Each structure stands twice: as C-alpha cells, then as structure tokens.
Amino acid sequence: MACEQQNTKKYKVEVDGQGCKDCGYCIEVCPRGVFTQADYFNDKGYRPVRVESSHLCIGCRRCFFACPDFAINIDEQPAKEDCCEKSI
Template identity: 75%
Template sequence: MACEPKQGAYQVEVDGQGCKACGYCREVCPREVFGQADYFNDKGYKPVQATAPENCIGCRRCFFACPDFAINIAKRPVKEDCHEKSI
C-alpha cells in the first residue's frame, strides 16, 4: 500500500513584481489557486497572488501559461507517515 499524495504537496510562488496581471494563470487553474492582490507593484499592476496555495495539485498549467515567467511551482518535501502492515 503506497501513501496517497496529500493536498498542499506543492508550493506556489508568484513574483509580484514580474506579474502584469494578465490573468492567464487564473483562467487555466482547475483548482482556483490564484486571486488578485490588493496592492500595486512597481509597474502599476495589481499582480496575481496564490490566495489558496493549499489547493495546488502541481499540474503546472499556470507555469506554462504565464507569459512573464512569474510563477514557480515546487514540490514540497513529503514526510512519509503511512506504513505497510505486514501479516
């Protein structure tokens, strides 16, 4: 029996200064990870931010859709907490 992947196994980072708020990541994300920030970056945009990073499943659709290369997805180290029972 293998351990099931846990929700929140991925870390989502958005470069708020590099984001131009195009919204492509929000359009392609199947888990509604992204939302609009409540601040303006140095370029005058309200960047996208990961408002629900715990929902990320690591599909990387946002990463490939971002024309500004402002999104990074990394797998978090997972602590194994399930064990096989031997009979």
C-alpha cells in the same frame, strides 16, 4: 483498520509580484483556484496575482506554462511520512 495510501505530494506556489503584469491567465487555467487578484499595485502599476491557496495545488503547472512573464514558480515539497510504515 486497513491503511489507505494517499497522495502526499504537496507543492509550493510562488508569484513574483513585481514581474506579474496582471494578465490573469493563471487564474483562468488553474483548475483548483490557487490564485486571486492582489489588492495592491506593484511598482509597474499592475495589480499582480497572488497565491491564495497553495495547499490546493496539484502540480499540473498549467499556470507556469500560461504565464507570459515567467512570474510563477512551483516547487514540489518533500512528502510526509507514509501512514503505512512497515513495523519490524
């Protein structure tokens, strides 16, 4: 069985719920459906966006650049071990 190398990059997506002003730009630009509307109001009276599926993030950062309030942070997570490790 041949080992196939897969894209092992993972991203952690976080939204500052108090900084979000419910514009929805991140929901519109995300090609993977990472975000959804929260079911609560923040201290400023907005329904912030929340991260629904961080594991689907591909790291394109469209949401980061679309957010006028700088309320989104994306961090690349360490890669998991490669299945094709060389045996010595």
